Amino acid sequence: MPELVSYKKHGAIGVITVNNPPVNALSPGVPEGIYESLLKGLSDPAVKAMVLTGGGRSFIAGADIKHLGQQKSPVAMKWRDEMERMEKPVVAAIHGFALGGGLESALCCHYRVAVPSAKVGLPEVLIGILPGGGGTQRLPRLVGPKTAMELIVSGRHVPAPEAKALGIVDEIVPENDLVGAAVAFAEKISGVRPLPRVGDKSDKLAEAKADPGMFDAMRKKIERRARNQVAPYRCIDAVEAAVSLPLEKGLAHERALFDELRQGEETGALKYVFYAEREAAKVPDVPRETKAQDIRSAAVIGAGTMGGGIAMCFANVGIPVKVLERDKETLDKGLAKVKRNYEISAKRGSMDPADISKRMALITPALSYEEVGDTDIVIEAVFENLDVKKEIFKKLDKAMKADAVLASNTSTLDIDAMAAVTSRPAQVLGTHFFSPANVMKLLEIVRGEKTGKETIATAVKLGKRLEKVVGVCGNCDGFLANRTRIPFKIEMMALVEEGSLPEQVDKVMYDFGYPMGPFAVGDLAGLDISYATRQRRAKEDPANFRADPISDALVEAGRLGQKSGAGYFLYKEGDRTPYPDPEVAEIIQSVSRQMGVKRRAIGDEEVLHRLLLSSVNEAAKILEEGIAYRSSDVDAMWINGFGFPRYRGGLMYWADHTLGVPKVRDTLHEWYGKYGGHWKPAKLIDDLANAGKAFSDV
Template identity: 45%
Template sequence: MSEAVQLERRGEIALVTVDNPPVNALGHAVRAGLLAAFRQAEADPQVRAVVLVCAGRTFMAGADIREFGKPPQAPSLPEVVDVIESASKPSVAVIHGTALGGGLEVALACHYRIARRDAQVGLPEVKLGLLPGAGGTQRLPRLAGVEKALDMIVSGAPIRAGEALDSAIVDELFDGDLVEAGLAFAQRLLDRQLGPRRTGERNERVREDGLAELIAHKRGEAQKRLPGQFSPQRCIDAVEAAIQLPLREGLARERALFQQCLDSPQRAAMIHAFFAEREAARVEGLAADVQPREIRSAAVIGGGTMGVGIVLCFANAGIPVTLLEVNEDALQRGLDRARSLYAASVARGSLSAGELERRMGLIAGVLDYAALNDADVVVEAVFESLDVKRQVFEQLDAVCKPGAILASNTSSLDLDAIAAFTGRPQDVVGLHFFSPANVMRLLEVVRGKATANDVLATAMQLGKRLKKVAVVVGVCDGFVGNRMIFQYGRQAEFLLEEGATPAQVDRALRSFGMAMGPLAVRDLSGLDISHAIRTRQRQTLKPGQTLPTVLDHLIAAGMLGQKSGTGFYHYAEDGRAPQDNPALPAMLEQAAAERGIVRAPVSDEEIVERCVFALINEAASILEEGIAQRASDIDVIFLNGYGFPAWRGGPLFHADSLGLPHVLGRIREFHQRLGAWWQPAPLLERLVAEGRRFADL
């Protein structure tokens, strides 16, 4: 038995304890220890039942990421699970914290499961391009039913203990000590003379009527919601095997499908994304002993859509937050918007009415800057104008206490210029949230030239408290994400003027895997915002650079996107059904004439290459300038903030996958044909010349 797993006798009950900090991952030592412990308990004539608990803050939270990419070591998890389930003595899994992936598969192999009320269970393998490979797709449907199992396995989302009880995944909820609860439950089994209850032998839920139709429906749903992804369809195949095959054959089918996922390029991309997200938390040049400042209260300036979303982020994290607006009407609109967003969550069942009131109780509204004098962090979320930002930061500088962090939510303006509006530039940092702020995971933490190290450390820690993926970026127009998306969107507009249609551009990029097409995104966010940025950028064009003009024509016609009912598309009354804008073709002809070109058909392949390779080329320049710390940080930003397909790993992982010589070759062709915007980034040329990849940096 290994040090990671211990067995002790408590009367007639064997207590098996897994202790493999920090999350009891199922590495080799744990698997070997579990196998030895359950075999020893089986062989001991004095043992009549087994209780499995985990030390520390969680049950087994899945595979050991340190073993990813390494040759497998026996025993495999399927072997361990088989020994646990086939034992002749009843076993009880005592779940606390999270039982995820292989951890839940171990629990499913135990004959009974109890969970602490605050626990969560799930099978998140699909998020790594995989499927549960140790019986999860065969045993979960037998307990929870096929529909619930499909929901959990295809989404990868965990569920809370109460829902797990309702779904028959666990048998009982408890409070208090793990060992006491487990031993008491096992003793009740013995007192009632209840023996093993093997999950794999329970076939009634996988033999119900209508399951073939359910499988077909889930296939179509996954295809629509997760287009292009390999593993979700394999997950459905595996669950279907539980319906059609005996357990042993179903397990063999599951392993074959698991191997297919393991061999898929998408698996490598999604595991890259997994590691990249963790690496992003490491800030270069920031010593480990830097102490963050304490954040006990917050304030937000501006009660628009973004400002209210940021307010909810603080309230959701249990941080008291004050919202400041310019007048009573605007303030009430902001507070009403906050309440209505929470009410929508209550209606969906994801929030209780009591929790709504608790969170609203953390939100205060004020009209006077002086009321912010005790806030530990203030986030400005006002109109994207340097003059407006100046007024805000001069006021904050005058009223905020020493040591308060002054943060701007600017999406593109010069943070160093904003910091210079104060007498404390060391306390200024960018916190660029993404809309809707209470939903989107990404937070760009913008480090100004004067930002103090403890302010930066506090911003990263705050991002974690707000459940964001925080990534440090430097100061430039648009930082990382928006600077790249400017190039992406600009190419989409050029393509329209050259002969494509909005529907074709958006369809091609959705087929590539983007969550939304670039033109639909523009309409959603408001063309006036795009035009304001474009107007500012005209002042900084380099020789040979020109801008598409279709946006100018739309703005001149009062077409601002969804907010006006017409933009690149025309929208029905509900604002969500895009139709062709009948006025657009004439505008595109005029824009083409202004550029001296004749519109002609454009292929979907060129649309994708022009837009995606523009991202890659700009990213290479960003890396060379030090605006991003590492290539994987750029991937994290686009995966979490811009709807880039996770199964492609991010723009720079995708570039490496295609081969940088191919990418550079196409960029050179575009440069020769289309001009200055396609000047190859020096870093990209250097990597190709040296036979290296972005991953090698």
């Protein structure tokens, strides 16, 4: 086995290289190896300085999350502080990522050089903890408490050029010769004394002494975003300690806060999600080594809401994409909207204006199937109508090159029915993006009965390239995500029919952690779209049709949502705040009367449990049918597709950890007795309860 850490002399410079693939995490053995190498360099009179770097594709990308919270060795506890105090300079040579414990290590080096593509950051908050290796004490000394707080509380990755501007990195070196450049840099500074030690710096801390209100201002700023969470606030507390305490005491304070967080519920949930998101892309019978095509070009059919967004996903990562429409006018309109979306992003500062033309240049308009035939994948995103989609798949089957993947973005329709009209069902699958496609992280990959393993592997690889959280599931009405979401939607209307009001339901869900309440989301999407779908379904499929008399009454009263200034809520000109509206309450009460329902007061807990448990039950049925592979896939999808609060671990994790399966079972049985219908408990839930198991065991 290769050594975890190697040490080699380049003239008078000792080069220490971490070799712990894939990302050189600080697993047990790594700190010890670095420390031993440092001692070699220190005791060798011929060595004037040292370089600390990572082998393979990265510097140290962070702590080893598997070992988080375990007792560290005495060396692991002290090596960084000792390195900072050493009498020979150490230069961190950074490529790939220096995140968390990786950046904390680099901050204890005396200098830092990085290649332009490198990224640095302290993302611990994203798994519910804080940087516990001195990061909250040293970063403020280097960049000032305000910037440090922004970086630590957001956990964002900072590109090397920005890190240089902030003073985190001393020099940007050529991409292709990191070690050579770092050795040259080390030679250049080897005689400088006293050594620059981040822990000794204090000038930047003065900023906070002049503005002591900055910490409370930050607490106020994150109030909405970080509600119900602890870690972001502890990050602020720790940075505040960097200003008020000397280094050693500050480090001890950081450690105490870290220890408190690492035992908390928040980090348990967030670490679980970290793994759930990785697992969701794995399919039990599709082995890792399955051949996956490299997608070099793509086509999208339909330039509507979804088609335009999907085209942006490709252009954003540099993959050329052709967009096909029925006629030139619709096509031009669709692409103009894409351009407008990019312009809005540039205006908001989330994109470089120079990139607009670069990305638009990757999007080519097309009006005939011949023009798209040579692309590696085509994604159909036309109206949600099976006959229309089948016609398109017939045309694609004729036009597309032999090995192309044929995908549909349908939200609910049968993938097998589309595959069946082609001569290559093994190359057909669903790639279900969420709206807006260029923003939402989830990509649900739907596997048809005949979809080939290579096709699945190709779509998964593409999804990752598009920077999506990928979840794979089988083919059923609504697939995994939307099918589990439907009972939630049915219950939210049932609650208002029985006695609740939109403002109560929305407040409960907002307080739970959703970015918006479900009724406000409905107003944002527009109530007329689902109204039209209901009108159609009532005619086409009356047996399975579920009426929604309240939403119908609102639409018929001209309340279409935000776009008409009123929906479930009232909106003021230029203000997106949803205001409760007595007129809505009247309409709701009158519908309840017509339905013969005697309205009652409904408690907040019942609101929450009815919405979520109806979906938990449906998810259990999907797991039972084998359409979903694991319970945690549901969680990854609800977090990334529907805004379920990440720090609650996802729908199924929440059920496991707040109620537990036996209580879920009892409640479902009680409500099935009362309401019937979709409350019929999944057999899986009874089985799990009887076996003393949790959803996470599935």
